[in-house]
Amino acid sequence: MRKIDKETVEIVGDNHISTSVETPILKNAFEKSDDQKIERIQHLFGEIMKELGLDLNDDSLSGTPYRFAKMYVKELFYGLNPKNKPRLSVFENKYRYQKMLVEQNITIDSSCEHHFLPITGHAHIAYIPKNKVIGLSKINRLVDYYAHRPQVQERLSLQILRDLQHILETDDVIVMISAKHLCVSSRGIKDKDSFTTTLEYGGCFNQATKRNEFLKLIDHV
Numbered sequence: 001m002r003k004i005d006k007e008t009v010e011i012v013g014d015n016h017i018s019t020s021v022e023t024p025i026l027k028n029a030f031e032k033s034d035d036q037k038i039e040r041i042q043h044l045f046g047e048i049m050k051e052l053g054l055d056l057n058d059d060s061l062s063g064t065p066y067r068f069a070k071m072y073v074k075e076l077f078y079g080l081n082p083k084n085k086p087r088l089s090v091f092e093n094k095y096r097y098q099k100m101l102v103e104q105n106i107t108i109d110s111s112c113e114h115h116f117l118p119i120t121g122h123a124h125i126a127y128i129p130k131n132k133v134i135g136l137s138k139i140n141r142l143v144d145y146y147a148h149r150p151q152v153q154e155r156l157s158l159q160i161l162r163d164l165q166h167i168l169e170t171d172d173v174i175v176m177i178s179a180k181h182l183c184v185s186s187r188g189i190k191d192k193d194s195f196t197t198t199l200e201y202g203g204c205f206n207q208a209t210k211r212n213e214f215l216k217l218i219d220h221v
């Protein structure tokens with residue numbers, strides 16, 4: 001592991017600075033199977049619990065390292081593995097619908113990569129079809145996939161935007177996410193009420209009128 005300067009570590013975490021659109025993943029990240037990862041994480045998390053002073057012989061705690069490991073690999077962070085990416089089938093836009101299509105209140109269940117604490121909220125997404133349209137639930141599935149990896153909200157928005165623009169073959173996509181970060185509400189500044197909104201867009205959404213049409217539809221103006 002790189003030698004770390006503790007002060008810089010705190011600054012990066014509290015300001016939620018991300019370094020790139022791609023999630024930083026090791027080259028050998030998926031050489032081990034999920035079961036091998038669960039076994040190893042189970043051992044390591046048990047060590048953390050013991051270091052905290054907990055007695056793993058207690059009936060209530062003995063299964064926690066396994067539950068924790070399985071939850072990390074299979075649930076919270078299943079979206080790290082590209083194999084789990086949903087297949088995003090698109091269709092020809094046969095009915096030539098060329099106005100805005102909005103999918104709103106998509107659940108965001110993610111985790112902050114600086115503190116590994118929950119990020120919860122909603123995504124609102126719109127696009128204006130050219131030649132391709134996408135099944136509505138596929139948008140939800142794509143959001144779910146990218147949310148289930150350690151994240152920074154800005155990067156999550158960009159990853160969703162970029163993929164939708166690619167598969168829909170148009171830049172005319174807008175992604176808005178409003179979410180609460182447990183690392184802001186339960187530690188650090190401990191602000192229970194604030195939430196964070198990110199807005200990423202391309203193509204025609206660069207025009208304020210199009211953006212406002214979207215914001216009005218989702219009732220944010």
Ligand SMILES: [Zn+2]
Binds near residue numbers: 112117183
């Ligand atoms: Zn955080």
